[in-house]
Each structure stands twice: as C-alpha cells, then as structure tokens.
Amino acid sequence: MTITEPSAGPACLPPGRTPTLAHVAELAGVSPATASRVLSGSTRVSRAARMQVEEAVQRLGYVRRRPASREPRTSGAVAAVFCEDSARVFGDPFFARVLWGIKRELDGRAPLVILMAGRPEEWRTTAEYLRGGHVAGVLLISSHRDHPAALVHAAAGAPVVLAGRPLTDVPLPYVDADNRGGARAAVRHLVASGRRVIATIAGPSDMAAGVDRLAGYRAGAEEAGLDTTGLIGRGDFGQLSGEHAMNRLLDRRPDLDAVLCASDPMAVGALRALRRAGRRVPDDVAVVGFDDAPIAQRVRPRLTTVRQPIEDLGARIVRELRACMGGKSLSDRGVVLKTKLIVRDSA
Template sequence: MTITDPSGEPAPAPATRTPTLEHVARLAGVSPATASRVLTGSARVSRAARLQVEEAVERLGYVRRRPPDPGRETSGAIAAVLCEDSARVFGDPFYARLLWGARRELDGRALIVLMVGRADEWRATADYLRGGRVEGVLLVGAHRRPAALVQAAAGAPVVLAGRPLGEAALPYVDVDNRGGARTAVRHLLASGRRRIGTIAGPAELGAGVDRLAGYRLAAEEAGMDVAGLVGHGDFGRLSGEHAMTRLLDRRPDLDAVLAASDLMAVGALRALRRAGRRVPDDVAVVGFDDAPVARQVRPRLTTVRQPAEDLGARLVRELRCHAGGRPIGDRGVVLKTRLVVRESG
C-alpha cells in the first residue's frame, strides 16, 4: 500500500527533522483529528484509515508525545516488548542475553518485560503502554507492522532491536547479520568446501532476511550455484533438524551448511548424525549467535558471534538519546559480528 496526499502525488517528507501529527495526517490522507483518534486507540475509526495512519507513523518515525499531566504517576521504568510467544522466548538464550545487557545499562531503573505472541496479548500490552506507566519502549522481534501499533499506543520513545523491514523510519539497533553470514561462507570456502548450504531464518524478520542475503552474496562472489542448497527454519532447534534433513534429501553432495542460529545448527548436527555424516569430516557446520550451547555440543560449534548483551545495552542508550530529542535522521546503529572458529567447521 502506497500513501499519497489528496492531490494524488506522493506526500513529501516533513521539512522539519521531527515529524508532527500534521505530517502524519497529510501522509495518511486523513484529518489530524482522525490521526489523533488512531493514535489514542479510539474505536471510532475505519479500518482503512487506521491502516493508513499506522503506515504513515511507521514511515515517518513519528512519536506521540504525552502532554504533561500533574496527576499522572510514572514508574520511570522501561518496557521491553518481546514480540514472540513464551515458548520461543524461554527456549532461545538470545532474549535472556539481550535483556541482561539492557538491565545492566539501566543501572537500577526497572525493566518491565512484556511478551506479546497472541492478538489478545497485543491488546493488553497496548492498553498498558497507553496508560503512560513507562518512559520508553524497547521493541524486540517486531514482524513488519506491529512496530507502529506499539509506538502509537505508547506515547513514549521507541527503539527497535533489529533492522525494520519495509519503509519504517523508527530508530533501531542491529548487528551486522549480512556481513557475519558473508564472513562465515568465505571461511567455509577457504577451508575447501564447495557445496555450502544454508538454513535461513524467518523471512518476516530482518535478521533472517539479512543472514540469507549475506550467504547469497558470498556464494555469488565465489560463483557457487545454490540450487537446492537453501532451507528454511524458525531459529528453533527442531526446525533446523527438519531443514537439514530436507537439504540432504535434495543435495546429498552437500559438504557444509551455515545455519542462521545456533539452535538450528544444533538441530542440523542431530540430523547429520542420524544420516551417518561426520562433522566436520563430511559436512562442516557453522551457526550464528555464539549462544552457550555452541560450546556445550560436540563437536563444539563454529559460529558467528553477535554481541547480544551489548545490543541490549546499546538499545537503552539509544532510547535515552531519542528521549532527549536527538534527530530521527541518525536512526540506525549496527554492531559488529565476529566469526568464532571451533571444531565443527
């Protein structure tokens, strides 16, 4: 859906650095009153108008500032909104590492953790944030559209963990997923591997998209044909096992695999053992994350380290900057990744 102004021409970007409600209304093609009703959660708005306003908010990076309210009590806390179901959050150590880094940076201020995997949890979370109880929001794992919904409800600064997909102009902190995957494939090529597969992450997350793009870029540079060498998972262990099995069925000559998460790499190791393939002799395996499990499995996992704790801490620092009025133009921060070579590849 492309938003145009009432004249039929694409709406121009705001002349000022900080977008206003009027900018949102013009880009959405609605009145400021309608835009305001959408942002305050009013039910008296058509679905079409709501979608237009939400897209405009996302594209402009608009943050609705709460007016001073002497009667409002705020906890001074920061909310971390995890856009995944509880099974994923408790099963993947990435979330605990990120939250630990954020809590460390807050240095005594409260960190409230909200999990919003289902529609009813989104509604409850929006209602909570709309009450003005927190001073900022860290949005983790947002799939395309929900970023605008939480931001509009919060009325407080929002920073995303991970590069947003689409045209969202929201501030974010990410890691170099593309570069990390590219480095991993180059390492495998340098070790003599020639038929390198990948188990990509979810296509609705920036990390999944960028790690697959890094793999494809390195393969293209090496002139490697990737037909039948790309599988897909959800970052979880079981999905990695299933994807590895399918890759072996399609390409039994495969001699290496890059998994877009350590948990998927561990699943791949199990599938390879079941198929009678030795690691790394027959098939080299590289993961992504450098989660604790990478050092616990045998063979120990070669992996791309993403600094999850530093990511959490930097999210908090960026939130403070944007709360202090830093221009939205400087919106993206990307942290470096590093290849950690162990026994698996």
C-alpha cells in the first residue's frame, strides 16, 4: 500500500456538504479501501495510514451514513463500549460501578449492549457490530489515546458520549471527574500535615485520568514549592503496578514521606510494598489513593482517598447521550463532576 501526502482539499467542503468515505480517503492520502479497513478496526493497515485516517475523520467530522434498510434494526439500544480487556473490566470495581450507574439511569427504557474492545481483535468485532446499525447511541468508557473516539463515532453512525475527557481534539460530548482538582487537593492535605517529600504513582499517560491526576499533583507540588525530582512513578491503575512503582520510588528516594497514588488499587499495592520495606503508614509514609473504591475502607490502615462520583458519572453519560439522541448538537461540550478528599487513617 502506498501512502501519499494528505490532501488539504476535502477539509474545506462547501457548506451543507456531507463528508463521505471518499473525502476521508482523499484527505488522508490513502485508498477508500484502506480508509474503510481503518474504520472497521482492521489490523491490515500501517500505523501511519491509521493515524492519517483518524486525523481526516476528525477534521471532516465524518460519520458513516446507515443504509435505510438497516434503520429498523437499531431498536433504541445503547452500547457501552469498554476500551479494556475482559480481565481488567471484571477485575476493577470502577467498571462495575460505572455500569451500575448506567443501568440505574436507563431503568429498562432501552436495551443495553456491553462490548469490550481492549485487544485489536475485540475492536474489529466491536467496529463491525457498530457498523451494522444495531444501536442508537454509544457510551465510550475508559478510552485510551489509541482508541480514538472519532473512529467509534464514524463507525457507529450514531451519537457517542465519552466517560472521561478525550485526549485528542475530538468534538464529542463527555462527562469526567475533576481529576486535576482532586489530586491537587490531596497534595495540599499532605503538605498541611507536614509532609515535604511527596511522591506520586501516576496512571497511564495515554488516558486523560492519568494525565490529569499527574497534572494536579504537579500543580500542588509547585504551589507548595516542593521539588519532585525522582518522585514520579508510573502504574496502570492496577494493584501490582502500584507495588512495583512504590519499590522503585523507595530505591530512588528513600527519604520520601508521602505518596499520592492515582487509583485505590495502586495505593493498596503501595501499602504492601511499604509494609515489606518496614515503613509504617502513616507514621513514616502517608498514602493517599484515588476513587474511594470499596477496598479503601477494608484495607488497613483505612485509605485516605479522593472520592469521585463513579455511579453518578455512569448515570450522567446516559443523560447526555439521551440529549444527543434527542437532536441536541454534538458540539464539544464537557461536564466535569466534583471530587472530594476523604480523610481516613493512611494520611
């Protein structure tokens, strides 16, 4: 397959002209067949071609037009698309809580289809299902940078609402928690309690929650005049990654006296690493998590954490999707829900 330089032509369509797959292909500098394979989730395209098609879809605002014969098949169903593999979805209580909020708000008024698209083959299946015109709207949950929302929207040909701020400049509505503000409040609490060498275990850099919680930590540290050299670790929101990151932080900065973890499971992993290292919590090292998951109150010491309204987030994305399905504009509009620091025993 030959990739040419993207054209600038179709990006300036006449007013009222609906972009087509041919326009996407022309702007991306690929063949219509390649553009179609990208929208179908096929892996038989190069990374460069995929990125050019994604950019073209976003610039044009392309959405697949459903054949009229398929319209009756939608039945008003809503698809919840989890951009994680099944092990993560079933193992992290965050997803169950989001799903509970979605079900509570739907209240049986529309069928709910649950799709998981964490692996390439799962995304291909999901894209083909959405292209079949089976759903009237899509809830996109836990989207990563390499799960572009614009392609989901284009494939589904139906309204899409995101749970979480998109990292790309895509004009779709979303509902998020105040991740940055919550992390900043946690750092302020740690500083007020006398901690001066405050580390963080950040989440994935390809997810808005990971990016924003790290930004909040940095803002809080800068506000307090703290040096963060060697104090930033990384995890994937899971417990094992938190334990490994805590061990690395202790090796680099044995003088640290506090750690903000970007999820409660990572905080639980950090507690385990600190216990093995002979550090007392909170006497030697204070620990703060994020989410206020059920485990935060079961672990010992009980976890100080930033509470985000997860069930409410699930309910709100359904309300936003209903608004879009009712004809409201799909312009860029984000809803940010408040977070709250819950102080317990660990910090």
